[in-house]
Amino acid sequence: MPLLPSLRTALPTATIWDAAELASRDPGFDARNFGASALVRPRDVTGVAALVRFCAEHGVSLVAQGGRTGLAGGAATSADQVICDLGGLTQIEEIDPFARVGIVQAGTTLGALQEAAAAHGLEPGIDLAARGSATIGGMVSTNAGGIMAFRNGTMRHRVLGLEAVLPDGRVFSDLTRVLKTSAGYDLKHLFIGAEGTLGIVTRVAVRLDPVAGASATALVGVPDAAGAQRIVRHFLGSTSARLTAAEILWRNFARLMQRALNYAPGQLPLDAPCLLVLGLGADTMETARGMLEDGLAAIWEEAGILDGLVASSDAQAAAMWRLREETVEIEHAHPMAPSFDVSVPGGALDAYVARIEAGLKALDAAYAPYVYGHLADGNLHISINCDGPVSHERHEAIEGVLYEGLREAGGSFSAEHGVGLEKREAYERHADPVKRDLAKAIKELIDPGNVMNPGKVVG
Amino acid sequence: MPLLPSLRTALPTATIWDAAELASRDPGFDARNFGASALVRPRDVTGVAALVRFCAEHGVSLVAQGGRTGLAGGAATSADQVICDLGGLTQIEEIDPFARVGIVQAGTTLGALQEAAAAHGLEPGIDLAARGSATIGGMVSTNAGGIMAFRNGTMRHRVLGLEAVLPDGRVFSDLTRVLKTSAGYDLKHLFIGAEGTLGIVTRVAVRLDPVAGASATALVGVPDAAGAQRIVRHFLGSTSARLTAAEILWRNFARLMQRALNYAPGQLPLDAPCLLVLGLGADTMETARGMLEDGLAAIWEEAGILDGLVASSDAQAAAMWRLREETVEIEHAHPMAPSFDVSVPGGALDAYVARIEAGLKALDAAYAPYVYGHLADGNLHISINCDGPVSHERHEAIEGVLYEGLREAGGSFSAEHGVGLEKREAYERHADPVKRDLAKAIKELIDPGNVMNPGKVVG
Incomplete structure (x- = not known):
C-alpha cells in the first residue's frame, strides 16, 4: 500500500507514524484509537489543510485526535483510516487580560491554558479530571462539561471564536474574541460538539474569568x-x-x-x-x-x-x-462496567434515580447502580455494578431503562461525553427524528465525501 | 388576489388582518414592518405549521414577527409577503425553580417572563429597554444581548432548548431543559440569530438565575x-x-x-x-x-x-x-441619525474610538460621533451627529471607517441588533467568505423554496 510514501511526499514537514509505530504507542483512554494505518501530526493549520486535501483526493478518511481522553469512542480508528494528530498545534498564542480571552491552538491542553491564564489571575471557567491530557480542540469537539458548567456553561459557552479546516480543505475562520456577535448564522456551533465529523478545529478563542481568591x-x-x-x-x-x-x-x-x-x-x-x-x-x-x-x-x-x-x-x-x-475505583471493582452519562432536569432527580434503580433490578436482581455527578446541572454518571462488556442485548435493555422518557422530560441521553461510537444506537433511538434528518443533511452538505470521522455521531 | 380568502379557509382559527387593517395599526420600531398584504396570528404551533405549509404550497414568503422592536429591519415586509405574528403564542407554560428554567411560547414578552420568574426569586439573566414589547422568540432570533451579557451571555447562552417550525412545515423539537447535552450536532444554534430565515421559533426553554437582593x-x-x-x-x-x-x-x-x-x-x-x-x-x-x-x-x-x-x-x-x-434623545437631536452596533475586543477600545473619531472627521469635519455601550463585553453603539438618512455612498463610507479591520481584530460589525436588511451589504463585505458560502448553502438546504424571510441576513 503506497499510502505512507505518498503521505510523506505530500506532507514533508509533518511527523508521520505507521501502523507498527502506532502499535508500540499508548493509545490513550480507548484501545481503538490507534487502529489506523497512519498518524500524521502537522505543524500548523496549513499542514492540517494539506492533510485534509490529501485525504479528500485519495478517498481516505481522517480522524482528528487531541488528548485521546474521550470516553465515547469518538476517536476510534480502523486500518483504512488516517489520524490527524493535533499534537503539533500547541501554542498559546495570546492571553488578553482586558478582553479576558485566550487564543490557543487546538492541541493545547486544558492544563496548559489554565496555567497561562492563572498568570493573569484568570481561568478558562471549565475544569475536568483529564486536564493534563485533554486538549481544547477535543473539548470543543465533544462540548466538554465538568464540575463548573452549572455556573460557567459547557465548552460551547466558553468558545468565543474558532477556526476549522473543512472537509474540502478550506479554512473556516471565525476567530471572534467578543461575546456579542449577531452577524449571520453562528456556524461555529456546528463544529462544537460535532466530534470532528464536519471539520477539524485548529484554533480557538476561549473566554476567561477571574479566579476566586x-x-x-x-x-x-x-x-x-x-x-x-x-x-x-x-x-x-x-x-x-x-x-x-x-x-x-x-x-x-x-x-x-x-x-x-x-x-x-x-x-x-x-x-x-x-x-x-x-x-x-x-x-x-x-x-x-x-x-x-x-x-x-x-x-x-x-x-x-x-x-x-x-x-x-x-x-x-x-x-x-x-x-x-x-472514579477509577469503579473500574477496579468492576472492570469495564457499563457506564452512562445522562442529564436529568433538576426537579426530577430523585424520581429518576428511584425509577432506574427499580428498572435495573427488574433486569437483574443484583443490579445496584453507582450514581454520582453534577447536581446543579443534573448531569448524572451511572455505572452498573457488574463486569463488562455485557451482551449487546443486555446493554440495549440497560439503555432502555436509563433513557426511557428522558428526552420527553427535557433531559439528554448524552450529557458531556459525546456520541462517538458508543452512543450511535442510542442516538438513532432517542434523538428527535427531525433533528436527526437535519443533522444527516448537514453532514452530507459539508462532507459529501464522508472524509471526516465517518461512522461517528451521525453515521 | 385570492390570497386572503384562501388564508381564511386554510387557517380558520387564526386572526387575520389584510393590508388595510395593517395600514391602520402601529408597525413598531420600523415603518416597513407592516408592508405585507396580510398578517396571520395563529393560536398555537399547529397553526404556525399550517401557515408555513400554506405559504410553501402557494409560493408566498413568510416573515415572522414578535414585538416588532428590531433595529435592523429583520421584520420588514413587502406586498408579496405574509406576516406570521407570534402574538397568539404567549403562554408561560412552566417555571421550574429546581431546574431553574422557564418554558415559554415564542410570543411571550421578556417583561412577562421576568415577572413570572421573579415570583420564584429568579430572572432570565438578560435585560433590555424594550422588555415590555420584545418577545422571547424575537430575542432568540436576533441573539439579543443587553447590559447583563458580559456576565450571563447573550440570548444564545440563555437558551437551553427550542422548538421551531421548519420551512417545510415539520416541527424541529429540542426542548432540552438541561445545560449539558452533547448528543449530536446542536442544531438549535442554527435558529438562534437566524432572524427567521431558517424556521419560525415557537417555544423556548430559557435558563433562569437567582435574582440579587x-x-x-x-x-x-x-x-x-x-x-x-x-x-x-x-x-x-x-x-x-x-x-x-x-x-x-x-x-x-x-x-x-x-x-x-x-x-x-x-x-x-x-x-x-x-x-x-x-x-x-x-x-x-x-x-x-x-x-x-x-x-x-x-x-x-x-x-x-x-x-x-x-x-x-x-x-x-x-x-x-x-x-x-x-438614547431616544439622539433621535430628537438628529432624526434618523446613522447608527451602528459593533463589538470591539476589550484591549482595543480606546484605540478604536480614537481611530473612528479621526476617520469620521476626515469624511466630514463636523462629524463627532456619540459613542456609548456595554464596556465589559466591548459592545459599542455609535450614532453620527447628523440627520439621516445619509446617501448610500456616505453610509458606505461611514461603515468603511467603523468596520475596517474589525473582524481581523476579533470584533464584530453586528453585535446585538442582527443583520436584517440594514447590514446585508456589510455582511457581504465584512463577514468571512467561507462562512458566507456555508451559510448560503445551509439556507438553500433548509429553505430551498426561500419561503422564510427572504432577502434578510444571507440574502
Missing part, C-alpha cells in the same frame, strides 16, 4: 437530591458567595469509594442516602469557610441535613474530593 | 476606557461582589444626554472623557453601596478615577441610568 470545601449528608438542591439554591441565591462545585454521590457509590479509599470521616454520615461535595469561592479561605458554615447552618433544617463538615485543611478538602473523583 | 449604582468619571476596564476588572475579580452592569459613555454622548435631560450632577465630572455607570448586586442595598464605595476607593488611583458618586437613593440611581438609557 480561595475555595472552601464541605461534605454534607442529605436524605435526597431535593434536599441537596435546596442547599445549592441557598448558595446560588446569595450574591456574596460564589458556589464553585456541587457534586452529588448516591449511597452505593459513596460506600464503594469509602471502602476503596479507606476514607475515615470521623463523625460524618457517609451512610446518608446522598452525599454532597460543595465548593465555595471567596476572597480569602477564612471567608469562604465561614460562609460555608453559616450557609449550611441557615439551610440545615429546610434541607434536612443529616450531618456536614467544612474541611479545615487542604488535606481534608482533598480527601473529600477524592471520594468523588477517584 | 439589591443592586447599587454608581457614576464614575475616568480618563479613558482602559481606566474604566480596570474598575470592571477589580469588581469582577472579587467573589463577594456581583457586578451587574458596566455601561460606558464617551464625552460627546454624555454631554448630549446631560443637556437633553437637564441632568444636575452636583460635583460630578460629567465632562470627563468617559463616564461609567456601574451596577453592583449584593444581598442588601447597604452592603451593595458599601462594596461599591470600598471598591472604587481601592481602585481609585490605578484607574485614574476623576470623580465618582454612589447613588444614595433609588431616584438618584434612576437619574444616572437615564443618562445612559434615554
